[in-house]
Amino acid sequence: xxxxxxxxxxxxxxxxxxxxxxxxxxxxxxxxxxxxxxxxxxxxxxxxxxxxxxxxxxxxxxxxxxxxxxxxxxxxxxxxxxxxxxxxxxxxxxxxxxxxxxxxxxxxxxxxxxxxxxxxxxxxxxxxxxxxxxxxxxxxxxxxxxxxxxxxxxxxxxxxxxxxxxxxxxxxxxxxxxxxxxxxxxxxxxxxxxxxxxxxxxxxxxxxxxxxxxxxxxxxxxxxxxxxxxxxxxxxxxxxxxxxxxxxxxxxxxxxxxx
Amino acid sequence: xxxxxxxxxxxxxxxxxxxxxxxxxxxxxxxxxxxxxxxxxxxxxxxxxxxxxxxxxxxxxxxxxxxxxxxxxxxxxxxxxxxxxxxxxxxxxxxxxxxxxxxxxxxxxxxxxxxxxxxxxxxxxxxxxxxxxxxxxxxxxxxxxxxxxxxxxxxxxxxxxxxxxxxxxxxxxxxxxxxxxxxxxxxxxxxxxxxxxxxxxxxxxxxxxxxxxxxxxxxxxxxxxxxxxxxxxxxxxxxxxxxxxxxxxxxxxxxxxxxxxxxxxxxxxxxxxxxxxx
Numbered sequence: 001x002x003x004x005x006x007x008x009x010x011x012x013x014x015x016x017x018x019x020x021x022x023x024x025x026x027x028x029x030x031x032x033x034x035x036x037x038x039x040x041x042x043x044x045x046x047x048x049x050x051x052x053x054x055x056x057x058x059x060x061x062x063x064x065x066x067x068x069x070x071x072x073x074x075x076x077x078x079x080x081x082x083x084x085x086x087x088x089x090x091x092x093x094x095x096x097x098x099x100x101x102x103x104x105x106x107x108x109x110x111x112x113x114x115x116x117x118x119x120x121x122x123x124x125x126x127x128x129x130x131x132x133x134x135x136x137x138x139x140x141x142x143x144x145x146x147x148x149x150x151x152x153x154x155x156x157x158x159x160x161x162x163x164x165x166x167x168x169x170x171x172x173x174x175x176x177x178x179x180x181x182x183x184x185x186x187x188x189x190x191x192x193x194x195x196x197x198x199x200x201x202x203x204x205x206x207x208x209x210x211x212x213x214x215x216x217x218x219x220x221x222x223x224x225x226x227x228x229x230x231x232x233x234x235x236x237x238x239x240x241x242x243x244x245x246x247x248x249x250x251x252x253x254x255x256x257x258x259x
Numbered sequence: 260x261x262x263x264x265x266x267x268x269x270x271x272x273x274x275x276x277x278x279x280x281x282x283x284x285x286x287x288x289x290x291x292x293x294x295x296x297x298x299x300x301x302x303x304x305x306x307x308x309x310x311x312x313x314x315x316x317x318x319x320x321x322x323x324x325x326x327x328x329x330x331x332x333x334x335x336x337x338x339x340x341x342x343x344x345x346x347x348x349x350x351x352x353x354x355x356x357x358x359x360x361x362x363x364x365x366x367x368x369x370x371x372x373x374x375x376x377x378x379x380x381x382x383x384x385x386x387x388x389x390x391x392x393x394x395x396x397x398x399x400x401x402x403x404x405x406x407x408x409x410x411x412x413x414x415x416x417x418x419x420x421x422x423x424x425x426x427x428x429x430x431x432x433x434x435x436x437x438x439x440x441x442x443x444x445x446x447x448x449x450x451x452x453x454x455x456x457x458x459x460x461x462x463x464x465x466x467x468x469x470x471x472x473x474x475x476x477x478x479x480x481x482x483x484x485x486x487x488x489x490x491x492x493x494x495x496x497x498x499x500x501x502x503x504x505x506x507x508x509x510x511x512x513x514x515x516x517x518x519x520x521x522x523x524x525x526x527x528x529x530x531x532x533x534x535x536x537x
Contacts, residue, residue, distance in 0.1 A: 014342060
């Protein structure tokens with residue numbers, strides 16, 4: 001690392017400017033959300049928390065918030081149930097195929113959600129899952145797959161998987177017991193980190209939710225979109241509340257990633 | 260105890276994965292591909308593609324998507340590169356703080372981002388008013404391609420920084436001193452050492468940014484409803500619009516989009532290979 005760089009000030013300035021660019025929309029939204037009114041002027045008229053009070057006492061918002069949390073939880077649990085055993089088997093038995101798997105999990109990346117919905121809307125048009133949150137659970141699985149899989153494989157690779165399994169088998173455990181009682185507790189950090197990454201990805205998902213389900217199961221993003229005709233101060237309060245929540249989750253994800 | 264004979268019983272663990280991937284990724288892909296060649300009566304046709312390539316409306320959508328993605332990816336990459344190269348020279352504390360902040364703003368996209376930009380750069384936005392008072396911004400309109408370029412660039416910057424940050428580890432600090440000793444200027448050092456070494460990462464990042472912008476739907480949709488003419492917006496209108504439902508045309512348009520993504524990836528691969536044997 002450079003200890004005494006004469007251009008330290010210049011570097012700080014560059015970073016400061018870029019961070020400022022990133023900060024401005026957030027800061028403005030925050031200011032907007034705590035101002036009573038902000039007409040055709042550069043600064044708001046007066047400050048108050050009334051938009052937050054109004055938002056957090058709106059049952060429709062609270063319901064939407066609850067639905068989003070519920071949908072994310074169910075999607076993450078289903079994804080973990082599918083991906084954890086998969087990542088384990090790939091590392092334990094089929095490591096030589098890992099390169100191919102790396103490509104397979106990227107398949108959803110080549111399909112932007114808007115393209116996938118074009119197909120999904122037609123394929124599941126008559127089925128009972130269409131228009132319900134359950135179809136989103138499947139779509140969200142494809143969103144989190146690459147992130148969750150890589151995070152778990154990295155964690156599994158850091159363990160000495162074969163030694164762990166051999167040791168547990170010497171002590172009389174079956175492969176299943178070895179996986180459940182030895183491997184699983186050892187990758188709980190990877191699981192936690194995958195969990196938080198998935199949450200921050202899914203909590204903000206709009207395209208699948210809007211195209212496949214819409215108002216029939218109003219999630220937070222759909223609610224936000226539907227409120228676009230109401231006061232900009234009110235929608236700003238939603239954006240900031242949403243963002244604080246995301247901030248919390250990225251911070252937790254980082255904490256679990258560090259160790 | 261003998262180690263258990265390798266059995267095939269554990270293969271059922273792959274079944275849920277294959278089913279999920281099949282039902283929600285492979286099946287829609289297959290449907291889109293097949294239906295893009297399907298006429299309304301179910302027969303084979305190239306008509307959907309002909310319609311797109313002979314319609315000024317759809318050609319403009321393709322053009323708009325192309326330039327919007329190209330400009331926003333280039334600007335995002337440039338600003339990201341600037342920030343990342345400076346990031347290596349500041350204290351570890353500052354660096355950690357910046358990365359945490361960038362990580363967070365990377366999640367600021369789609370509908371919330373569109374709303375934030377309406378507040379600052381919309382017709383009555385605070386910054387619009389400020390800049391207008393100062394005499395800048397002659398007729399800038401957030402709800403046009405130029406306006407969208409600003410918003411798209413904004414969400415490309417954090418992604419560019421997060422993708423480029425690890426790449427800079429490939430640069431050894433003493434290389435700069437070494438090139439200095441050999442009489443190189445800062446410009447020479449960047450042109451002859453930094454850029455060639457970072458070239459693959461820059462190209463790879465650029466490709467991901469392009470893909471990110473080409474497929475983006477939520478931000479443009481929330482900002483302009485369906486008024487801006489972009490490929491994803493057109494696909495959305497054709498599969499879920501009120502007036503012009505035409506899933507087969509949407510499928511063909513989707514293939515046009517995916518082909519662009521594939522082409523960008525292939526060009527990237529080709530450039531990398533060419534460099535290696537140069």
